[in-house]
Amino acid sequence: MVVSGLVELLHSPLLAVLLSLLVVVVVSGWTKPSLHGRDGRRLPPTPRGSLPVLGHLTLLGALPHRALRGLAAVHGPVMLLRLGCLPTVVASSAAAAEEALKTRDMAFGSRPRLRMAERLFYGIRDVTFAPTGEHWRQGRRICVNHLLNPRRVHSLRRVREQEVAAMLGRVRVGAAVNLSDLFIIYTNAIISRATFGDRDYGAVGDGHGGGYLRKVFGQLEELLGTIPIREVVPWLWWVDIVTGLERKTRRTFQEMDQLLERVIADHRQRRRGGRRPGDDGEKDPRDFVDVLLDVSETDAEAGMRLDTVGIKALIMDMIVAATDTSFTLLEWTMAELINHPDKMRKLQDEIRGAAGEAGHISEDHLTELNYLKAVIKET
Known part of the structure; x- marks a missing residue:
C-alpha cells in the first residue's frame, strides 16, 4: 500500500504544481535580484x-x-x-x-566580526579587529605612544642592522638561494626580537629554535586568510570539523598562547627584584613585552587597563601586522626588479654611490636613496 501510494503521488497533479512552484522560486531568486532591502531602502546594483x-x-x-x-x-x-x-x-x-x-x-x-579573528585574537581584545569605540581608541593610543613612537623605532636599529647583516651573509655563500625563504626568516627574526627580546623562545614545543617560531607565525598568517565554511553558510558548520580546520585553529591558538604565556612570565620574573630595562637613560633595551608590562603597571589614563590577555592580544597585533606585510613587500620588490633589469641597474648604481668607500649601507644613508624610496612606494 505504501508503494502504490507513492506511485500515485508521483503521478498526481499536486506534485507537479509544487515542483513547478519550487523551480519558479529558485530561478527567480537566481536571475531577478531584489532592488530594496528589508527596511525599504534601495540597495546598490x-x-x-x-x-x-x-x-x-x-x-x-x-x-x-x-x-x-x-x-x-x-x-x-x-x-x-x-x-x-x-x-x-x-x-x-x-x-x-x-x-x-x-x-x-x-x-x-569597524571591521566585520570574523570568527577566525575572534578565535585567534582572544575574542577581539586587540586593536586590529576590535570595533571602533573606547577600547579601540585606548589600544591604538598605547600602540602609537608606547610601541611605535620614533624613540622606540630608533632603539630597535641594532636589531635591524644585525638581522640585515645575517641575511646578507646567507646570500654571500655563493650558491643559489631562495630569497622568499630568506625574507621570511629575516622579518620573523626582527619582529620576534623586537617583541620578545634577544632571548630565544623558539624552543617552546618541538625544540627547533627559530624554525618553530616561523612555523607558528606561518600557520597564524594562513588561518587569518582562511574563511571558515560556517561563516558563509552557517548550517555547514560540520565541514570545518571534517576538513580539520577547527582542529588546526585550536592547535595553533594553543601553541601561540603557550608561547606568549611563557614570554610574559619570563619577563615578569626578570623584573622582580632587579633593575628594570630602560633605567639607564637614553639607551633603552626594552622590548615590546617590557613596554606593555610597564604600561599595565603605570598607565593611569582611563578607558583601558591592560591585563595579561590584553597584553597578549596587542603582541599578536604586532606580530601579524609586521611579519607578512614586510616580507611580501620585499618579495614583490625583488620580483619586479628582476623583471626590469634596467631599473635594477639604476638602483644598484644609486646604492653603490651612497655606500662609497665604506662599502656598506646603513639607515643613515636612507635620506640619500631617493630612487630606492620610489621603488618601494611603487611596489
Missing part, C-alpha cells in the same frame, strides 16, 4: 546569477580581484554581492573609497 545558499561566490572564480574588476565595470563602482549568507558591499573607485573611509569614517570604520 547587484549582479544576476546569485545562487541559493552560495550567492555570488561562483562568480568570483580563481582570481577574485579580476572578477571583481569585471563586475564593477558592468555594475558600477558600488555594488552588492552576496557571499553565501553575507551581504557585502564592494567599493571599487577612489571616490567611493573616500566616501566610505574618510567622509563617513565613523560609520564604516
Whole structure:
C-alpha cells in the first residue's frame, strides 16, 4: 500500500504544481535580484546569477580581484554581492573609497566580526579587529605612544642592522638561494626580537629554535586568510570539523598562547627584584613585552587597563601586522626588479654611490636613496 501510494503521488497533479512552484522560486531568486532591502531602502546594483545558499561566490572564480574588476565595470563602482549568507558591499573607485573611509569614517570604520579573528585574537581584545569605540581608541593610543613612537623605532636599529647583516651573509655563500625563504626568516627574526627580546623562545614545543617560531607565525598568517565554511553558510558548520580546520585553529591558538604565556612570565620574573630595562637613560633595551608590562603597571589614563590577555592580544597585533606585510613587500620588490633589469641597474648604481668607500649601507644613508624610496612606494 505504501508503494502504490507513492506511485500515485508521483503521478498526481499536486506534485507537479509544487515542483513547478519550487523551480519558479529558485530561478527567480537566481536571475531577478531584489532592488530594496528589508527596511525599504534601495540597495546598490547587484549582479544576476546569485545562487541559493552560495550567492555570488561562483562568480568570483580563481582570481577574485579580476572578477571583481569585471563586475564593477558592468555594475558600477558600488555594488552588492552576496557571499553565501553575507551581504557585502564592494567599493571599487577612489571616490567611493573616500566616501566610505574618510567622509563617513565613523560609520564604516569597524571591521566585520570574523570568527577566525575572534578565535585567534582572544575574542577581539586587540586593536586590529576590535570595533571602533573606547577600547579601540585606548589600544591604538598605547600602540602609537608606547610601541611605535620614533624613540622606540630608533632603539630597535641594532636589531635591524644585525638581522640585515645575517641575511646578507646567507646570500654571500655563493650558491643559489631562495630569497622568499630568506625574507621570511629575516622579518620573523626582527619582529620576534623586537617583541620578545634577544632571548630565544623558539624552543617552546618541538625544540627547533627559530624554525618553530616561523612555523607558528606561518600557520597564524594562513588561518587569518582562511574563511571558515560556517561563516558563509552557517548550517555547514560540520565541514570545518571534517576538513580539520577547527582542529588546526585550536592547535595553533594553543601553541601561540603557550608561547606568549611563557614570554610574559619570563619577563615578569626578570623584573622582580632587579633593575628594570630602560633605567639607564637614553639607551633603552626594552622590548615590546617590557613596554606593555610597564604600561599595565603605570598607565593611569582611563578607558583601558591592560591585563595579561590584553597584553597578549596587542603582541599578536604586532606580530601579524609586521611579519607578512614586510616580507611580501620585499618579495614583490625583488620580483619586479628582476623583471626590469634596467631599473635594477639604476638602483644598484644609486646604492653603490651612497655606500662609497665604506662599502656598506646603513639607515643613515636612507635620506640619500631617493630612487630606492620610489621603488618601494611603487611596489
